[in-house]
Amino acid sequence: MAAAGTSVARIAAAATTRVSEVEPPPATPSRASTPVPSPVPSPSSTFPDFAEEYIRHSFLVRLTQSSDARVAERFMQFLVNYTAPGDQLPFYPTEARALLQRKNSDCHELLVHFDHLREMDKILAFHMCNNQNRLAPILSCVASQFLLNISLQDDVSEETREEKVIKHKPTIESKVILRFIGMPNYRITTLKEFLVKNQDALVEKVRLFSKDNVLVPAKLGSSLFQCCILHLIANHKMGVSWNGEFELTDWEISDDMVSLKKVHHGPLPDDSKVADLEKLVDLLAPFFLKKGSPLFFKQLKDDVTLTSRTLVSASDWEWFWDYLGSHVFYMPPVARLHLIKDLFVAIKTFKLTWVKPFSTVLLDFTEFGDWTIGPMSKTDGQESIYYKVFWHKVKPEDIDPKNPKYWPNYGDLLSFIRNLIEHLDEHKHEENITDIVDAELFASNSYQDFLPQFLQRVSSACLMQGKFKSSWDAFKGSGRCDISGNVNLAA
Incomplete structure (x- = not known):
């Protein structure tokens, strides 16, 4: 039989037929099931x-x-x-x-x-x-x-x-x-039917300040995507996989649940879990890319297709599941905002830049080149917001080149992004900033590769269970799906 589903919102109004809870008699054997992280029987x-x-x-x-x-x-x-x-x-x-x-x-x-x-x-x-x-x-x-x-x-x-x-x-x-x-007590539909019906509600365009448009997953889209990922993760933890052999019509949405109902038969190869994740992203991608690529979608796809095959060994899946289940792509902007601030405070409070093993991650140079070159220089002779924040309260001529204000490493880029968010309000009149979330979207859109790579490195080094644990737990709890999978998919 197929797996029970990861929770999503009520899809339709309740039917008036009376419902009773019954302990079902033995039926045909059932494969793995979620809601995240454990099965919940349907009424x-x-x-x-x-x-x-x-x-x-x-x-x-x-x-x-x-x-x-x-x-x-x-x-x-x-x-x-x-x-x-x-x-x-x-x-x-x-x-x-x-x-x-x-x-x-x-x-x-x-x-x-x-x-x-x-x-x-x-x-x-x-x-x-x-x-x-x-x-x-x-x-x-x-x-x-x-x-x-x-x-x-x-x-x-x-x-x-x-x-x-x-x-x-x-x-x-x-x-x-x-x-x-x-x-189910309420309506049931395939994931394909649901996506086709709600395809215009999956991604939305946000106008940052008075000029830039940024595509972000809407609440419906991020909820649905995260619930599907969590459903696969929960099954993988129980040893159930499909080796990527499923289609959107094999997924169902009903009674606050999203679930993959197909049963895979036969032995599974070692990379079957990766095949599942890759297939899911490939199936959902056309519905999320119709208007362009939303914020952090490329990074999510890279994590699924590249990271899972190159960095994750058979014994390392726990950290990757934890990281992927709360990927920044489907987490709310305000959750990312608080995570950046909390990590900055933890690093500063405990002086983690010079404490191993945190220092190994924080002092490592970023993989995407020297990020300091852009913000430290004027653009066409003009002082950009990046320039103003980079040289906040100091002048370039006052800084010793051998001891720069920021080094091109992960720890200093985290500090710069935090400062960029914090000090954008000082320029709100010229940039028409109306909400602190705008500042987070602006910073994330400017440095899309940073946060996924940084969190991935911290997670793979098992540092999320140390000084960052409370910050990470708060971040995960802010997602569209909680640990029981409950979300609001009302479209």
Whole structure:
């Protein structure tokens, strides 16, 4: 069976059909599941008993006149024919016979596994889930007719069919309850359908100050992307992988959950986890790149395709999962803002620049060249914001070239970006700065490679559990998905 999903928002208004929590009986084995970080069983949907009324007024006549006659027919075919993997006998006739043998039971409760229905007839499963209230009487009636058919089949007496129906009528007129184990309470849709429907709400354009436009993932887009990543991570932690062999139609969104339902069979290669992450990013990319590349998307793709293959060994996945699960691409700007400030304060407070192993990361020169060249120089004779912040409270001629104000390393670039954010407000009149988040977006857009690389280096050195732990935990808690996967995907 497929994995339970990572939580997302309610996709549609709640159906009015009554819902009961039921401990499901043993079903076919289930593969790994999330919500992040552990599985949460889906609720069960109970369809009220309409069978008695329908049977009294001729089930067959009403059913054939109904616009949902085809739904009833397909549901009956499912009950009659579904056979679990590895079994030789149909599943539900066996269940029905066991149910009918309980002579003293006050009711006949037919339990149907929604995963079985999805496995045999996915279109029917989705249609039934998305129309629960309207279809409830018809489906309950089908269940009653199914039980009656089983009773008639097992009756080997020489009585006529009419006589057998009269004999078994008390069984059918007793309280029949159709209960679906694992059926979502609300609408269910494939990830592809959801993306197509909401493709214009995934990315938004932000106008920084009075001139620059920056593409950023909208709340819906970042929530969805993070939840999909967390779903894969949670399954990978439990040893479940698909080796990249899935499509958007294999993912489902329902009841605050996003999940990959496909089951992968056979042995998996060592790089199957990387293949999963690469495939997910490749599938989502066209929907996020329609208007251009959003802030930090390139860095996320590089982390998935390059970092995971070059820096992550079989024993190093824990730090990478931790880093990727809260990637700066889908974290809110205000969370990145506080993280930068908190890391700056921690480094300054504990003098970590000169304390190993922190100093190894902080004093290492950046991979993207000497970042100080641009901000330390005037642009066409003009003093840019970078220049003003770089030389804040000092003059270039007062600085010893052998002891510059900033070195081209990670620690000093973190300090500069923090100062850039802090001092932008001093130039708010000329740059039309209206919000502190604008300052973070401005700084992140200017130095997109820095924060992902810096956090990756700190994480891979296992330093997030040291002096940075509280800052990192606060950052992760500010994401669109919390540790249970709860997000708001209302579009």
